[in-house]
Amino acid sequence: MYEEVKSDVVKILKILEEKGLNYGRSGNVSVRIPNKGHVVITPSGFVKSSLSPKDALVIDMEGNVIDGEGLPTAEIQLHLGIYREYEYFNAAIHAHTIYSSALAVARESIPPIIEEAVLYVGGEVRVADYAPFGSRELAENVVKALRDRRAALLANHGVVACGKDLWEALEVLEVVERLAHIYVLSKALGRAFSIPREVVEFQKTVFLSKLKH
Numbered sequence: 001m002y003e004e005v006k007s008d009v010v011k012i013l014k015i016l017e018e019k020g021l022n023y024g025r026s027g028n029v030s031v032r033i034p035n036k037g038h039v040v041i042t043p044s045g046f047v048k049s050s051l052s053p054k055d056a057l058v059i060d061m062e063g064n065v066i067d068g069e070g071l072p073t074a075e076i077q078l079h080l081g082i083y084r085e086y087e088y089f090n091a092a093i094h095a096h097t098i099y100s101s102a103l104a105v106a107r108e109s110i111p112p113i114i115e116e117a118v119l120y121v122g123g124e125v126r127v128a129d130y131a132p133f134g135s136r137e138l139a140e141n142v143v144k145a146l147r148d149r150r151a152a153l154l155a156n157h158g159v160v161a162c163g164k165d166l167w168e169a170l171e172v173l174e175v176v177e178r179l180a181h182i183y184v185l186s187k188a189l190g191r192a193f194s195i196p197r198e199v200v201e202f203q204k205t206v207f208l209s210k211l212k213h
């Protein structure tokens, strides 16, 4: 089932590893198949960059495996929670990036310091409250932090980026990690200014009209 989507998931996992956005067994990726009630999702326990398309699983919206062998990622509730709440997302990438994880450890949201923050993410990147990995509580906290945004940090953990498809989710993830890197460096210089509030508000309006249509 959904061979093309499974091979895109594998491509994304390799890109994440190559770009230093994820490593080893960490991270997970999913794609919702519109109008089918199915989600293609990574399995638990693999070195993600060595996954082959046949290892990806297909689940329904209750989390039952309907195609493939093995267990879905421990973060299954996180992915399903995002799709249940936000009908405009069809892909989600969760990764253990470095700079965004550093800010997630500091439990510090990333302010709109450059315009990509608003254009790609929707504004300040919030930190979802801490909950243990794989828990329903974590899923709930992340869903809440994603309101009118395409990404959120997970306290003491990592980041999740969403999009209408996998390639958009990847683009958002790259923007968040770059934002986080720039923010950490500017704080090291001693000052980090946000772009003017009225510019943020205007660009947010544009962002939201694109996000929800």
Ligand SMILES: [Zn+2]
Pocket: 026, 027, 094, 095, 096, 133, 157, 158
């Ligand atoms: Zn994780």
